Amino acid sequence: MTATQEPAQGEIGRDRRRKEDQRLITGRTRWTDNITLPGMLHLAMVRSPFPHARITSIDTAAAKGAPNVVAVLTGADLGEGQGACINAWPVVPDQVTPAHLPMPTDRVAFAGETVAVVVARSAAEARDAAELVEVDYEELPAALDLKEAAANTVLAHPDLGTNVSAVWRFDSAEAGTGGDVEQAIAEARENGIVIEREYRQQRLIPAFMEPRSVVVDPTGEQITVWSATQVPHILRFAIAATTGVPESKIRVIAPDVGGGFGGKLQQTPEEMIAFAVARRLGKPVKFTETRSESLLTAHHGRDQWQRLTLAATKDGHVTGLKVDLLADLGAYVAIVGGGVPVLGAFMFNAIYKFPAYQFQTTNVLTNKTWTDAYRGAGRPEATFAIERLMDELAHELGKDPLEVREMNWIKHEEFPFTTVAGLEYDSGNYEAATARAKEMFGYDALRAEQADRRARGDRVQLGLGVSTFTEMCGLAPSRVLGSLNYGAGGWEHAEVRMLATGKVEVVTGASAHGQGHETAFSQIVADRLGVPFEDVEVLHGDTQISHKGLDTYGSRSLVVGGEALVRAVDKVIEKARPVAAHLLEASADDLEFSDGRFTVRGTDQGMAITEIATAVFAAHNLPDGVEASIDSEATYDPVNFNYPHGTHLCAVEIDTETGQVRMRKYACCDDIGNVINPLIVSGQVHGGLVQGIAQALWEEAVYDDNGTLVTGSFVDYLLPTAADTISFDLDHTTSPATTNSLGTKGVGEAGTIASTPAVVNAVVDALRPYGVHDVAMPCTPERVWRAINSGGSGGETTQAAAPHFDESEGAAQ
Amino acid sequence: MIPAAFEYVAPASVEEALAALAEHGDDAKIIAGGQSLLPVLRMRLNAPEWVIDLGRIASLRGIRDGGDHLAIGAMTTHHDVGQDPLVHEHALLVSKAITHLADAQVRHRGTFGGALAHADPAGDLGAPALALGSTFVVQGPGGTREVPAEEFFVDLFETAISEDEILTEVRVPKHDGWGAAYEKFVRIAHQWPIVAVAATVRMDGDAIAEARVGLTNMGSTPVRARATEAALSGVPATEEGVAAAAALAAEGTNPPSDLNGDADYRRHLATVLTRRAVLTAAGRG
Numbered sequence A: 001m002t003a004t005q006e007p008a009q010g011e012i013g014r015d016r017r018r019k020e021d022q023r024l025i026t027g028r029t030r031w032t033d034n035i036t037l038p039g040m041l042h043l044a045m046v047r048s049p050f051p052h053a054r055i056t057s058i059d060t061a062a063a064k065g066a067p068n069v070v071a072v073l074t075g076a077d078l079g080e081g082q083g084a085c086i087n088a089w090p091v092v093p094d095q096v097t098p099a100h101l102p103m104p105t106d107r108v109a110f111a112g113e114t115v116a117v118v119v120a121r122s123a124a125e126a127r128d129a130a131e132l133v134e135v136d137y138e139e140l141p142a143a144l145d146l147k148e149a150a151a152n153t154v155l156a157h158p159d160l161g162t163n164v165s166a167v168w169r170f171d172s173a174e175a176g177t178g179g180d181v182e183q184a185i186a187e188a189r190e191n192g193i194v195i196e197r198e199y200r201q202q203r204l205i206p207a208f209m210e211p212r213s214v215v216v217d218p219t220g221e222q223i224t225v226w227s228a229t230q231v232p233h234i235l236r237f238a239i240a241a242t243t244g245v246p247e248s249k250i251r252v253i254a255p256d257v258g259g260g261f262g263g264k265l266q267q268t269p270e271e272m273i274a275f276a277v278a279r280r281l282g283k284p285v286k287f288t289e290t291r292s293e294s295l296l297t298a299h300h301g302r303d304q305w306q307r308l309t310l311a312a313t314k315d316g317h318v319t320g321l322k323v324d325l326l327a328d329l330g331a332y333v334a335i336v337g338g339g340v341p342v343l344g345a346f347m348f349n350a351i352y353k354f355p356a357y358q359f360q361t362t363n364v365l366t367n368k369t370w371t372d373a374y375r376g377a378g379r380p381e382a383t384f385a386i387e388r389l390m391d392e393l394a395h396e397l398g399k400d401p402l403e404v405r406e407m408n409w410i411k412h413e414e415f416p417f418t419t420v421a422g423l424e425y426d427s428g429n430y431e432a433a434t435a436r437a438k439e440m441f442g443y444d445a446l447r448a449e450q451a452d453r454r455a456r457g458d459r460v461q462l463g464l465g466v467s468t469f470t471e472m473c474g475l476a477p478s479r480v481l482g483s484l485n486y487g488a489g490g491w492e493h494a495e496v497r498m499l500a501t502g503k504v505e506v507v508t509g510a511s512a513h514g515q516g517h518e519t520a521f522s523q524i525v526a527d528r529l530g531v532p533f534e535d536v537e538v539l540h541g542d543t544q545i546s547h548k549g550l551d552t553y554g555s556r557s558l559v560v561g562g563e564a565l566v567r568a569v570d571k572v573i574e575k576a577r578p579v580a581a582h583l584l585e586a587s588a589d590d591l592e593f594s595d596g597r598f599t600v601r602g603t604d605q606g607m608a609i610t611e612i613a614t615a616v617f618a619a620h621n622l623p624d625g626v627e628a629s630i631d632s633e634a635t636y637d638p639v640n641f642n643y644p645h646g647t648h649l650c651a652v653e654i655d656t657e658t659g660q661v662r663m664r665k666y667a668c669c670d671d672i673g674n675v676i677n678p679l680i681v682s683g684q685v686h687g688g689l690v691q692g693i694a695q696a697l698w699e700e701a702v703y704d705d706n707g708t709l710v711t712g713s714f715v716d717y718l719l720p721t722a723a724d725t726i727s728f729d730l731d732h733t734t735s736p737a738t739t740n741s742l743g744t745k746g747v748g749e750a751g752t753i754a755s756t757p758a759v760v761n762a763v764v765d766a767l768r769p770y771g772v773h774d775v776a777m778p779c780t781p782e783r784v785w786r787a788i789n790s791g792g793s794g795g796e797t798t799q800a801a802a803p804h805f806d807e808s809e810g811a812a813q
Numbered sequence B: 001m002i003p004a005a006f007e008y009v010a011p012a013s014v015e016e017a018l019a020a021l022a023e024h025g026d027d028a029k030i031i032a033g034g035q036s037l038l039p040v041l042r043m044r045l046n047a048p049e050w051v052i053d054l055g056r057i058a059s060l061r062g063i064r065d066g067g068d069h070l071a072i073g074a075m076t077t078h079h080d081v082g083q084d085p086l087v088h089e090h091a092l093l094v095s096k097a098i099t100h101l102a103d104a105q106v107r108h109r110g111t112f113g114g115a116l117a118h119a120d121p122a123g124d125l126g127a128p129a130l131a132l133g134s135t136f137v138v139q140g141p142g143g144t145r146e147v148p149a150e151e152f153f154v155d156l157f158e159t160a161i162s163e164d165e166i167l168t169e170v171r172v173p174k175h176d177g178w179g180a181a182y183e184k185f186v187r188i189a190h191q192w193p194i195v196a197v198a199a200t201v202r203m204d205g206d207a208i209a210e211a212r213v214g215l216t217n218m219g220s221t222p223v224r225a226r227a228t229e230a231a232l233s234g235v236p237a238t239e240e241g242v243a244a245a246a247a248l249a250a251e252g253t254n255p256p257s258d259l260n261g262d263a264d265y266r267r268h269l270a271t272v273l274t275r276r277a278v279l280t281a282a283g284r285g
Ligand SMILES: Cc1cc2nc3c(=O)[nH]c(=O)nc-3n(C[C@H](O)[C@H](O)[C@H](O)COP(=O)(O)OP(=O)(O)OC[C@H]3O[C@@H](n4cnc5c(N)ncnc54)[C@H](O)[C@@H]3O)c2cc1C
Pocket: A809, B029, B030, B031, B032, B033, B034, B035, B036, B037, B038, B054, B074, B100, B101, B102, B103, B106, B109, B110, B111, B112, B113, B114, B115, B116, B117, B118, B122, B123, B124, B125, B161, B165, B166, B167, B168, B190, B191, B192, B193
């Protein structure tokens, strides 16, 4: 079922420009920080400079006396009222989960943790006074290094007695989904190939564009919380569940939100503190973090060590895969925290037919910023590991990396296919995507150029990297989540309101933060309901308007939320049918619905659905027993995950004198099923690629031995811009998903998941003649240069940042 | 983030600015383009009580032909210096360095004098100014003095400008007909250089008659690669000839180790970049 999608007839498949962009790009909109309420007070946080310390005393007197300061509150002052930050996914029943008070009372567990909050009439005055709060700390030894922490040498939370939060394991022999991995490895050691590697997933910072911001207004019957969050519904639940305020008394609004990448799916201490302060003072309050605070305290991502063993036959057929992870949770188990590595558990086997598989993750607490979902969440880590290993296997065999992949991947005629991890992949065509990617890339010509440069001993060497990724997205079937002990379901909700004037309001529980839901969902409704695109308004992100929802993450909005919407639209049509029959004086069975009109079969009589909406509004002439509404809602729980895939090919040029890596070409062919809006899809792929490439080449959150985040600003946390990337060649094959009506697959994370190993494989490929088999991420010029000169992987990042701003300037320090 | 509150004055002349500086002394900071000072204030690394803005002093802006040199007013923006035809003609190395300096926004606000007064060893203007043998004109209560580039850069973020003085002008000797190149090594485009090399050469036929090479971020101040300069004089502008001289570039330097590379790596980069910069400046790049 692979074909290039037909050119769009209707709205679906059209490259509509995004209707939300004018307001988002000009900023003339309701970002949380733009909200100003009468009498609103401002918060500033006092944060710990130490990664682990006992709070011996907090003197707030000077701060309280500062101009226009209304209150200075500590954790002890707020007490129980501050609620707690929840972990929604205890991955094992006996998970060790440190209690997480938004503002601790006695001990801080990471540098940046809030110990006091200053409330003042202006943000500047709050900030000034925050510097007057005197906190005495007694420093405690800090658990910083992941491997050392896993060995419990120093405890991140001494009272817990261990740093190991959970050990989660999947074994195909135990699960009955495959064979015994130890046996496969033993056999390969005897008479086959065993590849053993250890890879590092460095710590990353999501670095969304809009820093987090929260406004809380306690002055109405409901307490209203505006927050720059991806998860207004989950936030409302978490606030209610931990403060005792009834859920019905809390309204959470995520107004326009400037990016998240997973980084805003948290219930944050700052939100909880703002909520507690507003309630206590009875006044609206606002807190907007600075960029430095954002980099320091918003949750980080990745941070794993991966120990991997791949077994194969001598001719290169894979026979087993064993994965042993150490995952750094940081100081607390975040809302999904411990579940992130588990989300990767089902994906290390990827598109390959492994007969035996075992996965284990050891989740470890440290005294660093907590980690949680970051674009891809668990799946980039898995994809990186397996795609690096497949290249290593190819090298061992002396074969082309694409050939080895093809020997082992699921053939298109084998779908649906149940994997060794127990998932059923519904559709895909790896052959077709690979053929198209190779063609766009000019694979053979680049290989020839590589051979030529090698032969000439050229200063600039060429490397080609492959990544044939798949992922599971569209989170998630509720039953599966239940079996994994996750605290909630994975359904989504939608509602369609037919207005009297012929306009349509669509309400979705998926909470957009830059993806383009308003445009794509309008296209779906326009086509299905036969109304103009412009007449559809998409409402989201307010728990009073969109009363049910599970928000946006895990590439779920279209494939889960879009399906809910389709079902709601279909219900509208069915509710309108008896009304149309009545008004057209025909039998409902004789009515056909298309292009927004009911027509009586065999006649020229008909009526638009919008006319029916008007008639229902007037309600002057409805059939007996029919209610005066054709509005409808639907809740959809997916039956399966959703499995986009693609072949990504990357060429890099390496300056062997300096180690500089330059992107030469990047071509990818993704199969994401049917495409609703190609322009939005391209945007998602482009952005995703850059984020994945950035992990390979540029980004790393580095802590020093004192537990200080040294990449605490964009001077040192190297976020790329358009100037650092090249034009990408994109195309698609289309194997429609069989588990939703529109045949769509998720695309929000695909680029990020796929690109990291493509780039690193290219770097390593360029350096093979130098005896290099790995370069640690990010592949900095220094690491590459060292690898060339030593054959190793380039070593650790120096734990120091260069100052560019003179701290000793002037007098008043 | 929000800076701590400060008083602000924008005097109309250097004399008024000096008077303000004298009055507030230690409690005052000069602001030029603000591209280095404002981040410091906003991150609250510093909280001066007075900020004295040089932005309204017209005499500090612009580029003058001073006969054997160009006089670049301290408040001339990077953008204006970079676009200036006189600079291109007489001090090509400065134009070359500015194309790589930060991004367009920063170049439109940041100033030539501000960047040099800031004295970040990773700043892109120190090495060219030093290599070209510039003179820094500094005005204080006692009048004006001229500081040669060798004495201007004292240490990390430290120059010969005293607390009661203002840098008014930088005099760059004309290097008419000299080729120039600025090799800046970065990981991402908007970064300060990990190492950069500023090279300018005068050719005599196919040979290098004279060369000046300045190194960025190879110590706590910009430095000249004197051994390389000496070795280059009279050398044919070929890969081999230049490489031998460039191999001496890191001699006597004391580069930092940080996230982007340790001192050894920087020394290595300095030699590679010097070879490339000199060859490019000689028209052989
Ligand atoms: C994002 C970003 C990227 C950057 N990237 C680079 C880069 O790649 N390369 C590079 O070289 N620079 C870079 N810079 C710094 C830039 O060059 C600044 O313009 C420069 O460092 C300071 O110039 P300014 O005019 O803004 O000075 P200000 O910030 O106003 O002042 C800097 C310091 O100099 C003092 N000062 C200023 N003028 C005088 C004067 N006339 N007399 C005495 N003291 C004075 C001030 O008191 C202050 O201490 C970057 C800056 C930013 C914000």
